[in-house]
Amino acid sequence: MTTMIRRALGIAILVAVPSSGCGERASDAPVSAAGASASPADVPASPVPSAISGPSREGPDGSPSARTTPGGPWIDTRGTSIVGFGLLRLVPGAAGASTFRLRYREVPDGYATAATGTANLQLFVLPADAFAAADRAYADAFLAFVRTEDDATTADDGSLRLETTVTSASERTVIVAYGPWTAPDAGRPAGDEPTFRIDVTSADGAFEWIESEAGELITTNWTNRPGVARGGPVHDPVTAADAWIEVRPMILYDGRMVRGADEPPAVASLLAPGTPTPAALRDEAERLAAAGDTALAADRRERAADLDAHLARADGRLVVTPALAEKFRRVPIRWR
Numbered sequence: 033m034t035t036m037i038r039r040a041l042g043i044a045i046l047v048a049v050p051s052s053g054c055g056e057r058a059s060d061a062p063v064s065a066a067g068a069s070a071s072p073a074d075v076p077a078s079p080v081p082s083a084i085s086g087p088s089r090e091g092p093d094g095s096p097s098a099r100t101t102p103g104g105p106w107i108d109t110r111g112t113s114i115v116g117f118g119l120l121r122l123v124p125g126a127a128g129a130s131t132f133r134l135r136y137r138e139v140p141d142g143y144a145t146a147a148t149g150t151a152n153l154q155l156f157v158l159p160a161d162a163f164a165a166a167d168r169a170y171a172d173a174f175l176a177f178v179r180t181e182d183d184a185t186t187a188d189d190g191s192l193r194l195e196t197t198v199t200s201a202s203e204r205t206v207i208v209a210y211g212p213w214t215a216p217d218a219g220r221p222a223g224d225e226p227t228f229r230i231d232v233t234s235a236d237g238a239f240e241w242i243e244s245e246a247g248e249l250i251t252t253n254w255t256n257r258p259g260v261a262r263g264g265p266v267h268d269p270v271t272a273a274d275a276w277i278e279v280r281p282m283i284l285y286d287g288r289m290v291r292g293a294d295e296p297p298a299v300a301s302l303l304a305p306g307t308p309t310p311a312a313l314r315d316e317a318e319r320l321a322a323a324g325d326t327a328l329a330a331d332r333r334e335r336a337a338d339l340d341a342h343l344a345r346a347d348g349r350l351v352v353t354p355a356l357a358e359k360f361r362r363v364p365i366r367w368r
Contacts, residue, residue, distance in 0.1 A: 110182055111154075111253030111277060115211030118230070118244040119160065119289075121345060122200045123237060129201035130237030134176070136194045136210050138228035140186075151186055152213040154179035154251075155194045156266075160205035163281055163352040164293040170263020171277040175206060177266045179213045203341045205242065205348075209249055209279070242348045247284040251277055281352065284360040291349035292357035298347055303339075310336040310343070 124130035140151040157176040162169040171177070176196040186192055198206065210230060232239050254262040254276040265274035284290055291297070303309065308316075317332035352360070 106257065108253040108256050110214050111251060111255070111275065113154070113212050113214055113251050114282065115154065115209045115249050115251060116245060116247070117207050117209040117249050118246050119205055119242040119348070119350060120208050120232065120244075121203070121205050121240045121242055121348075122198070123203045123239065124200050125234075125236030125238075127236060129199050130234050131197050131199045132232055132234045132237055132239060133195065133197050134208065135231045135233075136228070137191050137230075138210070139190045140192060140212060140227075150183040151192055152180050152182055152184055152215075153192045153194055154209075154211065154213040155196055156209050157196070157198050158207040158209065158279065160207055161293075161351050162207060162279075163350075163356060165353065167353055167356055168278055168280040170279070171266035171275060172264025174266045174277075178269055181270055182214065200237070203345070205344065207350075209251075243286075243289060245285065246289060246350065248282045250280045250282045252280075253277055281356060281360075284350065287361040289349055290357050290360045291347065291351050292354040293351055294354050295357075297343040303343075307339075310339045313339065 122130070122132055134155065134157070136153070136155045138153055140153065155176075155178050156174050158169055158173055159175065162173055176198050178194050178196040180192055180194065184192055200206075208230065210228065230244070232241075254260050255265075255274070257276075262276040262278060265276045267273075268275040313332045313336035317329045317336065320326075320332060321329035
């Protein structure tokens, strides 16, 4: 049942939701509340112009549904998708920066493609605070990105594999996103047999999954639309060209896993009684520095930084904009 719900939801959202907030809707055909295309009589006579939309041409009947662009479709369906994501905590070794290798394997047949022997996948990494200041992130915020070809040939066991690395010089949480490069991640097949796996290794760093399946993101490929506000690009390892990808959070499986950017970590519940807060330690460091005690001031700043890392690690929630936090806390659907 969950798989069927997610399949229908994913398809409906790809059709109706991916408006970039950039002045144009994602779908050329209006969609009703049920997800069905509106009748021709409901289609506007001509598209509404936008100050930031790229060049476009109307079709013979002047309708948006017939609209094309010199560079290709309004949104490139390749790279437009719904992917899963998890939260991974990275702790570098004592020597400094550590490199973490992520190996992703999935058997996509049964939810993303037909049994044709070809499929596609992507794997990218974002900072955990990618949605703290805005409700979307862009490809220039990627810490790592890799994908297969559009129609990659699967292995004998039906799987595809991707691999990338992330280097971190400080303890941090990252968003690891995985799923099809194109098409909705409409629910993996029901049953106990695993269909995907992400292995993390590091020669000298430590790591821990806070939650390997935290929710789902929408990716939209704006590469064909240079007139759209789309952030910066990422290098596409397949085409060797720049790709402009927009990423927005769609679903969080557990509303308790979110924290608004205007909310502090749960300090009171995470600190032992009598332990000074990071803010108190920094204030003390300022007073000590003003008094000329630089050694003690440096000690207090170091303690404050260690405590910040401890609180971020112990809190573990995804930090998003206040509006997104409110949205995810009231989501009526829970997958678990």
